[in-house]
Amino acid sequence: MASVRINELHKGDLPWIIEYDESKCIQCGRCTAACSFNAIYPAAETRRTNSIASKNKTERVLVIKQNISLENYCRGCGMCANVCPNGAIKAIRNKDDKYSVVYRAIKADSFKKGGRSNLNTEGRTLDKIKVGRISQMTDPSLDAQRHTFELKTPFGRVLKADKLNFDIRDGEIIETAQLPPVRWIYPVIFGDMSIGAVSWRMWEAMAIATAYLNEVMGIPICMCTGEGGIPTKLLKSRYAKYMILQIASGHFGWNRILKAMPDMTEDPAGILIKIGQGAKPGDGGLLLASKVARYVQEIRGVPKADLLSPPTHQGLYSIEESVQKMFLSMNAAFKFKVPVAIKVAASVTSVSVYNNLLRDPYNIVGGFFLDGLAAGTGAAHEISLNHTGHPITSKLRDCYLAAVHQGRQGEIPLFAGGGLGQSGSFAADAFKLICLGANGVFTGRMLMEIAGCVGNDTGKCNACNTGLCPAGIAAQNDNLVKRLDVDKVAQNLVNYILATDIELKKLMAPIGCSTLPIGRSDALITVDKHISNRLDIQYGC
Amino acid sequence: MCRIGAIKSKSKFHPSVALKLMRSQQEGHDDSGFAFVMQDMGGIFENYKDLPLLSMAATVEGTRLAEDILREIGFSRVMQWSPNINNRKGLKIEAMPNYIFEVLQYPKSYKHATKQEKEELLIDTSIRLRKTLDEISAGFIYSFWPDTLTLKEIGSPRDIGTYFDLWEENKDLTSSIITAQCRQNTNYDIVRYAAHPFFLEGYTGLVNGENTFYEKNKFYQQKLYKGYIGFESDSQCLLYTLHYMNKILKWPLKYFKHIITPLEYDEIIKREDKEILLRIKASLSHLEINGPNTLLAVTPDKELMCVCDSKKLRPVVIGRNENTVIMTSEVEGINDLLPNRDITKDIYPNERETIIVRNDLTVERWPQ
Numbered sequence: 001m002a003s004v005r006i007n008e009l010h011k012g013d014l015p016w017i018i019e020y021d022e023s024k025c026i027q028c029g030r031c032t033a034a035c036s037f038n039a040i041y042p043a044a045e046t047r048r049t050n051s052i053a054s055k056n057k058t059e060r061v062l063v064i065k066q067n068i069s070l071e072n073y074c075r076g077c078g079m080c081a082n083v084c085p086n087g088a089i090k091a092i093r094n095k096d097d098k099y100s101v102v103y104r105a106i107k108a109d110s111f112k113k114g115g116r117s118n119l120n121t122e123g124r125t126l127d128k129i130k131v132g133r134i135s136q137m138t139d140p141s142l143d144a145q146r147h148t149f150e151l152k153t154p155f156g157r158v159l160k161a162d163k164l165n166f167d168i169r170d171g172e173i174i175e176t177a178q179l180p181p182v183r184w185i186y187p188v189i190f191g192d193m194s195i196g197a198v199s200w201r202m203w204e205a206m207a208i209a210t211a212y213l214n215e216v217m218g219i220p221i222c223m224c225t226g227e228g229g230i231p232t233k234l235l236k237s238r239y240a241k242y243m244i245l246q247i248a249s250g251h252f253g254w255n256r257i258l259k260a261m262p263d264m265t266e267d268p269a270g271i272l273i274k275i276g277q278g279a280k281p282g283d284g285g286l287l288l289a290s291k292v293a294r295y296v297q298e299i300r301g302v303p304k305a306d307l308l309s310p311p312t313h314q315g316l317y318s319i320e321e322s323v324q325k326m327f328l329s330m331n332a333a334f335k336f337k338v339p340v341a342i343k344v345a346a347s348v349t350s351v352s353v354y355n356n357l358l359r360d361p362y363n364i365v366g367g368f369f370l371d372g373l374a375a376g377t378g379a380a381h382e383i384s385l386n387h388t389g390h391p392i393t394s395k396l397r398d399c400y401l402a403a404v405h406q407g408r409q410g411e412i413p414l415f416a417g418g419g420l421g422q423s424g425s426f427a428a429d430a431f432k433l434i435c436l437g438a439n440g441v442f443t444g445r446m447l448m449e450i451a452g453c454v455g456n457d458t459g460k461c462n463a464c465n466t467g468l469c470p471a472g473i474a475a476q477n478d479n480l481v482k483r484l485d486v487d488k489v490a491q492n493l494v495n496y497i498l499a500t501d502i503e504l505k506k507l508m509a510p511i512g513c514s515t516l517p518i519g520r521s522d523a524l525i526t527v528d529k530h531i532s533n534r535l536d537i538q539y540g541c
Numbered sequence: 542m543c544r545i546g547a548i549k550s551k552s553k554f555h556p557s558v559a560l561k562l563m564r565s566q567q568e569g570h571d572d573s574g575f576a577f578v579m580q581d582m583g584g585i586f587e588n589y590k591d592l593p594l595l596s597m598a599a600t601v602e603g604t605r606l607a608e609d610i611l612r613e614i615g616f617s618r619v620m621q622w623s624p625n626i627n628n629r630k631g632l633k634i635e636a637m638p639n640y641i642f643e644v645l646q647y648p649k650s651y652k653h654a655t656k657q658e659k660e661e662l663l664i665d666t667s668i669r670l671r672k673t674l675d676e677i678s679a680g681f682i683y684s685f686w687p688d689t690l691t692l693k694e695i696g697s698p699r700d701i702g703t704y705f706d707l708w709e710e711n712k713d714l715t716s717s718i719i720t721a722q723c724r725q726n727t728n729y730d731i732v733r734y735a736a737h738p739f740f741l742e743g744y745t746g747l748v749n750g751e752n753t754f755y756e757k758n759k760f761y762q763q764k765l766y767k768g769y770i771g772f773e774s775d776s777q778c779l780l781y782t783l784h785y786m787n788k789i790l791k792w793p794l795k796y797f798k799h800i801i802t803p804l805e806y807d808e809i810i811k812r813e814d815k816e817i818l819l820r821i822k823a824s825l826s827h828l829e830i831n832g833p834n835t836l837l838a839v840t841p842d843k844e845l846m847c848v849c850d851s852k853k854l855r856p857v858v859i860g861r862n863e864n865t866v867i868m869t870s871e872v873e874g875i876n877d878l879l880p881n882r883d884i885t886k887d888i889y890p891n892e893r894e895t896i897i898v899r900n901d902l903t904v905e906r907w908p909q
Contacts, residue, residue: 172814
């Protein structure tokens with residue numbers, strides 16, 4: 001009797017099983033070439049022959065086999081099926097998967113992955129909210145095609161009217177003091193994905209789309225660099241004005257930015273200080289060495305090693321002091337002409353942080369970016385990804401209502417992100433969050449999906465951490481990166497934003513809004529009583 | 542849809558003129574109410590212009606409570622006027638037991654008080670009276686301010702006119718400005734306070750429209766000033782915004798339009814005053830209005846004002862002769878009162894202008 005080995009990895013433990021139909025296979029080799037994870041390989045099997053005429057009792061048959069390995073295992077990305085001319089191969093989800101258990105048992109290490117949380121235990125609040133106030137009769141709906149709409153939102157510290165230090169001279173208001181910088185931007189921001197987290201082609205496509213939307217389509221969208229620097233040439237160009245430069249606890253890329261500053265011809269759109277991110281709150285950034293390509297090393301000024309941003313900004317005595325110092329220095333660096341904002345992971349404590357910033361007498365904070373738990377990430381420990389964080393909707397609402405309580409709504413614009421478009425309706429999610437009090441939203445996951453990301457929220461692919469992204473989006477391997485067509489991705493991004501623009505107007509029109517309905521929660525209803533109570537919006541059934 | 546009207550004249554006139562102005566616009570009525578505010582009083586109020594005039598409708602208990610509070614604060618009655626009530630059967634009116642219009646003397650301790658201190662006393666007293674009467678549903682404080690008389694009632698405008706004997710001209714009850722609406726706010730509960738015109742500290746506002754930014758406006762305004770209370774109507778928000786801008790921020794009237802219907806960013810950046818306008822747009826974004834609206838207003842300087850929403854979704858017309866200017870929803874009303882005017886001088890305001898009627902009745906059109 002053959003011995004059965006239990007204590008090692010088996011095919012049945014893997015999250016995806018390769019289903020291969022030898023009768024359809026022409027042995028072209030495309031599937032094995034396409035698999036960035038080396039999860040399949042060509043092999044020869046010895047089979048018994050049933051032919052009486054043949055002298056040989058066995059024969060060798062060429063087949064495709066699945067790797068059973070902790071490193072080279074199938075992520076279900078589906079590239080093999082995509083390239084197979086005959087439909088001979090595909091990955092099937094293994095409902096009895098116990099890979100992450102075996103991984104931990106063998107490696108004595110925390111299981112890491114990229115992409116997004118795969119638990120989805122909480123359901124989607126935004127899908128239970130509808131735009132329920134439709135103007136009819138006395139307050140007519142607007143016409144999304146015929147009427148004009150303004151989709152712009154302030155980004156920067158907005159002062160209360162009585163703090164503007166206006167003077168009246170000859171019936172005209174005149175400014176008497178320098179006021180904090182405020183930009184008027186599109187209410188969707190391309191979220192902060194660094195060069196390194198994504199491939200240079202993906203990053204370039206986002207930058208091209210940003211410039212095109214601004215300069216050709218008249219949509220003043222901004223893109224945040226992520227914590228990984230920015231190409232010097234772009235920084236010195238006129239396109240820098242569309243970029244929000246991110247600084248986080250690793251300060252990656254800032255050496256180059258500082259050196260290039262004397263040669264900059266335009267101020268950036270803003271500075272975003274990242275304190276935390278929604279997908280893995282409490283963790284710092286994580287770029288595994290496999291993704292630290294040569295050009296990433298150059299931009300960031302780092303060796304090829306795992307790059308970890310510390311979970312907190314280090315200060316002498318307190319994080320508050322450290323953050324305050326950073327805000328002041330960032331404000332001063334651009335002569336107080338560039339809005340400086342902060343990004344935090346949505347958390348039970350978000351309202352306290354927001355309250356403090358609102359009450360700060362120096363008006364140093366020009367935007368509050370709240371990132372919810374359904375956000376994506378390039379790499380994280382699975383336990384953080386699946387078990388930490390706070391849903392975005394209620395926390396955004398809490399912050400807005402905290403500002404209302406102080407009579408200071410709008411003073412620090414709120415931007416919300418994390419899982420937007422998860423069920424396919426990005427514009428609707430954005431619109432609802434704006435009605436609940438957001439000035440705008442930011443997204444990274446939608447950009448990746450538009451670019452061709454094959455991952456999803458139920459365990460498909462989610463291998464951004466490996467550098468082996470089969471779509472070339474989160475990859476740093478040259479061959480994989482080349483799969484991504486920069487111009488095509490840029491074009492799709494532009495198209496998607498144009499579609500979003502139409503859809504936002506299609507939601508603004510029926511509620512009779514020609515400007516962004518920031519805080520217009522009266523336009524929303526929910527079919528869930530708990531959500532109604534929690535968000536203070538009408539319940540409908 | 543509401544119909545609203547504002548009349549300003551060089552000579553004093555009786556509220557019957559306002560009733561006649563609104564009569565031909567009755568398609569917009571639904572027999573739900575009638576309300577008017579008189580400012581720059583004549584007749585028997587002519588000699589009391591500097592003293593506060595209380596306009597109140599109350600039960601017997603409410604009247605007693607209000608009088609007690611006024612006495613306690615130190616106010617003393619100088620003069621009281623009561624309308625000539627014609628309570629015949631069959632009138633469609635939900636009348637209150639008492640209608641009080643009385644001129645009061647400030648407390649003795651205010652003998653040397655500044656204008657600002659006196660105004661503060663009046664608003665504080667108004668709020669206290671209103672709160673007290675609200676608690677036991679005993680009445681309504683419509684205005685408590687010098688040179689201003691307000692009446693609001695539920696019912697048919699025609700019958701309300703008959704009940705208060707307002708159809709007959711009467712030299713005792715006149716003023717040079719009357720703003721009026723022949724309707725209650727029927728969107729919500731029928732509440733006397735919800736009827737236009739609204740009045741606060743010398744500012745009067747009445748609106749034909751739906752302010753779809755009501756909740757945004759309300760959330761912001763309720764923290765701005767103690768006098769911003771009630772919010773029984775979304776239109777009240779426009780009055781509070783006017784008051785906040787002109788009285789509290791002390792900004793000139795021309796900036797009002799830039800608050801309620803700010804220009805689009807692309808238009809602003811072409812202008813010389815772009816820095817100011819962008820600041821206003823950002824800082825007061827919660828006071829922006831959306832939806833169809835026409836606002837008629839009276840300022841403490843006794844000037845009339847008219848602005849529309851940014852898409853001009855509600856009608857308004859201004860007609861005039863040498864002696865009178867009328868702003869109202871439909872031209873029939875003006876045709877009834879000023880049939881011989883030069884109609885080529887009628888103004889149909891556009892969505893990007895502010896109309897001001899000065900005290901000499903010159904009409905100015907300010908582009909936004």
